[in-house]
Amino acid sequence: MSKTVTPWLDNLLQEIEGVEIRRKDSRRVRIDIAADSLPTLLELLRGRAGYVHLSAITCVDWIDESQFELVYQLWSYESQSLVSAHIRIAREPGVYVSVFDLYQPAAFFERDIHEMFGVYFEGSPDMSKFILTEWNGPPPMRKEFDAEAWVNETFEWKEYQPDWLKEITEQGGGIVKTPEEARQKKP
Amino acid sequence: MRPENYQAISHPPSNEYELNFGPNHPGIEGNYALKVKLHGDVVVAARADGGYLHRGFEKLMEGRLWIQNIALVPRICVPDPVPMEVCYSMAVEVLNDMEVPERAQWLRVLQLELSRIAAHLFTFGGHAATTGMYTTMYWGVADRDQILDLFEEWTGGRVYHIYNIPGGVRRDMPAGFLDRVSCTMDYIESRLPDYDNLFFTNQVFVDRARDTGPMNQQQALEWGVTGPNLRATGLAFDVRRDDPYLVYDQIDFDIPTEAPGDAWARTLVRRQELKQSIHIVRQVVEKLPSVSGPVRTQIPNPLAWNVPAGETYTRVESSKGELGYYVVSDGGDKPHRVHVRGPSSMHAVQVLEQLAVGARLEDVAQIMFSLDACPPEVDR
Numbered sequence: 209m210s211k212t213v214t215p216w217l218d219n220l221l222q223e224i225e226g227v228e229i230r231r232k233d234s235r236r237v238r239i240d241i242a243a244d245s246l247p248t249l250l251e252l253l254r255g256r257a258g259y260v261h262l263s264a265i266t267c268v269d270w271i272d273e274s275q276f277e278l279v280y281q282l283w284s285y286e287s288q289s290l291v292s293a294h295i296r297i298a299r300e301p302g303v304y305v306s307v308f309d310l311y312q313p314a315a316f317f318e319r320d321i322h323e324m325f326g327v328y329f330e331g332s333p334d335m336s337k338f339i340l341t342e343w344n345g346p347p348p349m350r351k352e353f354d355a356e357a358w359v360n361e362t363f364e365w366k367e368y369q370p371d372w373l374k375e376i377t378e379q380g381g382g383i384v385k386t387p388e389e390a391r392q393k394k395p
Numbered sequence: 396m397r398p399e400n401y402q403a404i405s406h407p408p409s410n411e412y413e414l415n416f417g418p419n420h421p422g423i424e425g426n427y428a429l430k431v432k433l434h435g436d437v438v439v440a441a442r443a444d445g446g447y448l449h450r451g452f453e454k455l456m457e458g459r460l461w462i463q464n465i466a467l468v469p470r471i472c473v474p475d476p477v478p479m480e481v482c483y484s485m486a487v488e489v490l491n492d493m494e495v496p497e498r499a500q501w502l503r504v505l506q507l508e509l510s511r512i513a514a515h516l517f518t519f520g521g522h523a524a525t526t527g528m529y530t531t532m533y534w535g536v537a538d539r540d541q542i543l544d545l546f547e548e549w550t551g552g553r554v555y556h557i558y559n560i561p562g563g564v565r566r567d568m569p570a571g572f573l574d575r576v577s578c579t580m581d582y583i584e585s586r587l588p589d590y591d592n593l594f595f596t597n598q599v600f601v602d603r604a605r606d607t608g609p610m611n612q613q614q615a616l617e618w619g620v621t622g623p624n625l626r627a628t629g630l631a632f633d634v635r636r637d638d639p640y641l642v643y644d645q646i647d648f649d650i651p652t653e654a655p656g657d658a659w660a661r662t663l664v665r666r667q668e669l670k671q672s673i674h675i676v677r678q679v680v681e682k683l684p685s686v687s688g689p690v691r692t693q694i695p696n697p698l699a700w701n702v703p704a705g706e707t708y709t710r711v712e713s714s715k716g717e718l719g720y721y722v723v724s725d726g727g728d729k730p731h732r733v734h735v736r737g738p739s740s741m742h743a744v745q746v747l748e749q750l751a752v753g754a755r756l757e758d759v760a761q762i763m764f765s766l767d768a769c770p771p772e773v774d775r
Contacts, residue, residue: 235638236708260616263710264736266721279721281708281736285616285630288637292708313619316744324453338744339446339774348454355454 224249235289243278243295243304250280250293250310258286262307265317267325271351274299276327280307297327306332324349410434414756418447422525422760425473427743427770429763433756441751441759443744449774456733461487461561462697464730469555471735472772474517477510478713480559483733485640486722487561489707498683499563499690500641505576505679506558507641507711508672512583513542514714515665515672518767522662523594525760526603531594538586541579548572563691573680580673580680587669595666604659608750608762611656618749619741622716623664624766628656634712648675658758658765665714665767701728715739715767737772744773 227249228240241249253259263281270277273296280293297304306329307314318329319338326347328335337343346353376382417428426447432440452471456464468483469476481503488495495503520535543553549568550556558565594600610620612628625632631650635643651667653660694700704726710719716738725731743766750762 261621262619263717264708264719264721264734266732266734268706268723268732279706279708281719281721283638285632285637290638290708311619312617312745313741316740320740338444339449341444341446348451355451356458 224252237289237291239291239293241293241295243297246280246293246295247305247307247310250282250307253282253291253293254310257284259284259291261285262311262313262317263290265314265321267321267327267349269299269325269349269351270296271299276302276325278304278321278327302327303330304328305330308332323347326350411439416756416759417444420760422763424521424763424768425770427768427773429747429751429759431751431756431759436756438751438754438756438759441748443748445744445770445773447774448771452775453733453735456730458729460698460728461700461702461730462694464733465560466555466557468735469557470771471775472713472715472737472769473554474769475510475514475714476555477506477559478711478718479735480556481507481641482709482711482718482720483722484559484561485711486707486709486720487702489709490702490705490722490724491561492703493562493692493694495563495641496689496692497642498567498686498688501679501683501686502564502568502690503559504641504643504646505676505683506556506564508675508679509542509545509576511714512669512672512676513539514767515669516542516583518714518764519590519594519662519665522604522658522761522764523600525764526600528594528597528600531590534586534590534593538583541582545572545576545579548575560691560694562694563689565691567690573683576676577680580676583669584673587666590666595663601659603758604662604761604765605655605657607658607758608754608765609655609657610746610750614749615656618746620716620746621738621741622712622714622767623668624661624716624742624746626650626652627660627664629654634710634717638710640709640711646675646678658761661765661767699728701726702730710736713738715769715772716742735772735775737769737775739767739769739772742766743768743770 224245226242226245230238232238259282261283263283266279268277275296276299278295278297282291304327306318308331315333318332319334321327322329322335323337323340324347348355373382411432411434413430413432415428416431417423418426428444430442430444431438452467456467464483465480468479471479516535516539520532523531546556547553549572550558610628612630615625615628629652631652633650636650648671651664651671653664702724704724706723708719708721710717718738719736721734722730723732747763747766747768751759754762
């Protein structure tokens with residue numbers, strides 16, 4: 209089998225409607241496809257073209273267009289090429305189907321996306337929290353969540369003046385120059 | 396089943412109990428936990444529990460300039476930080492359609508391979524410690540220190556180098572540095588027979604690691620296993636050769652494989668990769684003096700650097716497997732999205748959960764170390 213993406217991929221993709229294919233280089237192909245057709249595409253890619261390795265699923269938040277983009281990176285050990293399949297789903301309610309029955313690594317990525325973006329994957333084996341088990345706020349990777357603002361609202365700035373440091377400072381030691389002073393240029 | 400064949404089974408009282416393995420446990424790699432259900436001392440179910448090292452890198456990167464993220468990415472994987480820097484830099488270079496000078500590419504390969512040697516010494520030292528052989532671990536950490544000394548002289552940082560930047564590397568090597576690299580490689584190669592005697596042919600290790608946490612090639616492919624763990628099942632796949640980046644297509648190296656796919660095979664593959672990495676470093680040391688020129692291309696003002704809109708998925712072979720960065724730019728001075736695909740996000744979660752079942756409790760740590768799971772890659 210050829211080491212580059214071959215025309216048979218094009219023939220295969222003609223079986224699905226609404227597919228836009230862009231070749232980035234000899235090993236990279238980008239496919240934009242309607243969300244409904246993605247499971248069919250993955251089934252064809254896996255079953256007939258040897259793309260058995262799901263490298264990653266990425267969620268991208270396009271808040272201005274009120275959409276989530278899901279990107280599936282698929283690698284074929286035979287043709288040594290990487291296909292990235294891109295779909296767009298509505299930001300609300302943010303629901304899509306799981307591809308776990310085709311690719312088992314999807315379970316981790318879908319769980320992660322659910323946790324970080326709030327996208328629910330129907331049929332995924334486990335949608336429970338993994339990383340943010342003690343977090344009750346909104347999914348933090350969404351663009352509307354401002355982490356810095358949240359920190360400023362939730363916590364307050366405190367001056368660092370423990371007793372042991374005060375004692376040392378009184379004796380002329382400790383922090384002799386504050387960072388602000390240190391940054392000022394010498395006259 | 397026909398109704399007449401049905402026989403009610405009376406279940407005996409359960410002898411199963413649950414145990415928290417980690418996050419503070421000498422047998423766990425980093426801050427990570429496994430909740431294991433045991434029957435006697437045999438694991439009947441395991442569930443990974445992450446999040447103890449979550450620092451929100453992906454969110455932080457969206458709020459920082461492209462160049463600022465260079466200081467952030469190596470912290471995602473402590474034992475093997477260089478692939479993170481290189482992979483992120485490569486992604487930004489693709490988005491900018493930027494050429495990297497040849498000398499910088501060779502320097503990057505040298506960094507990557509030194510980092511791989513350091514990471515492997517660390518990992519099989521850890522594996523040895525889980526089988527009770529602490530001497531190997533002390534040796535491994537001490538020999539890794541020799542590499543860290545090289546990094547310190549070269550970049551100023553022992554662990555986090557922040558040396559690779561989009562467009563090349565920060566600066567060239569100090570004078571006479573290649574001689575010291577050669578000396579260190581000679582030293583580490585001279586140590587390999589000692590490691591073989593002490594650890595790899597040690598009957599304690601062989602007996603304990605053989606048939607522990609086995610997976611066959613089909614399972615490995617199903618579960619998304621990559622890197623040395625995949626090669627331990629007999630599949631000779633390596634991103635460096637099969638999806639080449641930098642100048643790896645000009646370098647001669649073998650891809651070691653083993654067939655059994657158990658803990659023994661996985662660690663043995665790393666042992667053989669050490670030799671290959673030393674071989675690669677020697678080739679780079681030989682080649683570098685003949686490659687002259689700049690070590691980085693001109694980049695725009697990094698404080699006002701608007702990267703053209705686009706997306707790319709770049710990947711490299713880290714010491715743990717396939718490391719990928721999916722980077723999206725909306726044309727601004729900060730990334731729109733950065734997704735880090737660490738190899739351990741498969742190995743430390745789904746694969747570990749499956750392989751731990753059926754193992755004895757004392758082998759769980761061994762399985763985790765043989766998979767070279769790196770929790771910060773999972774949590775990010």
